[in-house]
Amino acid sequence: xxxxxQSNKKKGFKLLGILDVQNTxxxxxxxxxxxxxxxxxxxxHFLATSRVKRSFDVGFAGFMLSxxxxxxxxxxxxxxxxxxQVLIQDGIKNKLxxxxxxxxTVSKPKDQEPCSSCP
Amino acid sequence: xxxxxxxxxxxxxxxxxxELLHFHDHALMIVLLISTLVLYIIxxxxxxxxxxxxxxxxxxxxxxxxxxxxxxxxxxxxxxxxILYLMDEVNDPHLTIKAVxxxxxxxxxxxxxxxxxxxxxxxxxxxLLPGQFRLLETDHRMVVPVESPTRILVSAxxxxxxxxxxxxxxxxxxxxGRLNQTAFITSRPGLFYGQCSEICGANHSFMPIVVEAVPxxxxxxxxxxxxxxx
Numbered sequence: 001x002x003x004x005x006q007s008n009k010k011k012g013f014k015l016l017g018i019l020d021v022q023n024t025x026x027x028x029x030x031x032x033x034x035x036x037x038x039x040x041x042x043x044x045h046f047l048a049t050s051r052v053k054r055s056f057d058v059g060f061a062g063f064m065l066s067x068x069x070x071x072x073x074x075x076x077x078x079x080x081x082x083x084x085q086v087l088i089q090d091g092i093k094n095k096l097x098x099x100x101x102x103x104x105t106v107s108k109p110k111d112q113e114p115c116s117s118c119p
Numbered sequence: 120x121x122x123x124x125x126x127x128x129x130x131x132x133x134x135x136x137x138e139l140l141h142f143h144d145h146a147l148m149i150v151l152l153i154s155t156l157v158l159y160i161i162x163x164x165x166x167x168x169x170x171x172x173x174x175x176x177x178x179x180x181x182x183x184x185x186x187x188x189x190x191x192x193x194x195x196x197x198x199x200x201x202i203l204y205l206m207d208e209v210n211d212p213h214l215t216i217k218a219v220x221x222x223x224x225x226x227x228x229x230x231x232x233x234x235x236x237x238x239x240x241x242x243x244x245x246x247l248l249p250g251q252f253r254l255l256e257t258d259h260r261m262v263v264p265v266e267s268p269t270r271i272l273v274s275a276x277x278x279x280x281x282x283x284x285x286x287x288x289x290x291x292x293x294x295x296g297r298l299n300q301t302a303f304i305t306s307r308p309g310l311f312y313g314q315c316s317e318i319c320g321a322n323h324s325f326m327p328i329v330v331e332a333v334p335x336x337x338x339x340x341x342x343x344x345x346x347x348x349x
């Protein structure tokens with residue numbers, strides 16, 4: 001099982017030798033969105049202006065903006081999900097810990113029976 | 120632990136290390152985009168047929184290549200500073216352990232409740248059992264309860280050492296006559312390996328660190344057993 005995990009990690013493709021696309025969360029989606037954005041921007045610009053070189057420049061700018069936008073959106077969503085996960089885990093832990101006590105916010109503690117030996 | 124020909128970080132075993140991994144991915148994506156931009160500009164400049172000997176200045180591009188790097192640096196600096204201060208937080212630790220560096224082994228002291236102390240020497244290669252890791256195993260591990268905030272006070276008896284466990288995101292210099300404090304929470308049970316990270320003599324590479332995170336019940340059993348043997 002460890003060997004399988006290691007072989008899966010070894011298969012990760014490093015773009016420009018820098019970014020491990022497969023094993024980095026949001027990287028693959030960001031690059032795919034960037035590629036689509038680049039193609040769309042470049043193509044539209046060329047159709048409108050018939051200028052090849054400038055269309056390449058516009059396409060590249062589209063790639064940068066789409067990649068960055070998709071990356072930040074995905075990372076922020078993931079961070080929010082992680083935060084919610086931590087809150088839920090803490091909530092479950094606290095519920096189990098405080099169930100039946102005064103601190104329990106979900107169910108009220110049962111009324112204590114009157115003390116028979118008390119004055 | 121690390122695997123052969125590994126280039127990236129080890130899997131995170133503490134929340135701080137998870138944050139460091141996320142920041143590393145973030146910084147690397149920005150680096151990738153900048154590298155791509157530079158590559159594209161180089162190709163465009165080399166392949167252009169335009170030559171203009173009389174360009175003196177251009178206000179627009181000057182503004183762009185001043186503002187844009189500043190924005191990029193801010194985008195990198197803000198999460199970086201956040202993690203920097205996060206790493207300094209010590210939130211009401213449940214346990215305090217002293218890790219003291221010697222030439223060439225570590226000693227650990229659990230002095231919160233009882234006087235529990237032991238040395239941690241590397242297991243020599245010829246004494247390794249099948250499945251154990253060369254130059255990483257120790258005869259006594261530092262045992263901590265899982266998911267419990269733990270404070271480590273790092274110091275040294277003789278020369279400079281450094282107590283480092285990559286999967287926990289910890290590295291703290293061990294300075295003689297000084298107590299350096301760091302804290303961590305292990306997210307999952309397991310064994311986490313590290314090595315001395317400050318040159319300290321002939322056997323600097325042979326004084327590893329092993330942190331064993333176990334459930335609290337097992338930690339109590341272990342400490343009781345060790346106290347009885349002492």
